Amino acid sequence: MMLQTTLFVAARSRAxxxxxALWHAVEVHRPPAEVDGACELTLCGSLARVSTEDSWPVAARDVCPACAVLSR
Incomplete structure (x- = not known):
């Protein structure tokens, strides 16, 4: 039996x-160091720059509502 966990990192879109500009969630399937600073497709379908320094969910008001729902 294989245990699979889903890892989300925070990503910031551009205005x-x-x-x-909003904070989005990105599901990663590789080590976060490999995506640091890269633009990735977010859960809601936007492109945003990954910030592995910020964990998801971020403690901010400017969070994408669709990503917040989809990451639950």
Missing amino acids: HGPTA
């Missing part, structure tokens, strides 16, 4: 036009 684009009327859209504010």
Whole structure:
């Protein structure tokens, strides 16, 4: 029997036009050091830069509501 855990890291999107920068969740399937600083696809489908220094969920108000729901 194989135990599989899901690891989420925090990622910050860029503000684009009327859209504010938000914190998103990224599911990683490789060591976090391999994705540090890279842009990855978030749970909600956005692209955001991974920050392995910040754990998910982040303690901030500007969190993507879709990522918050999908990461539960």
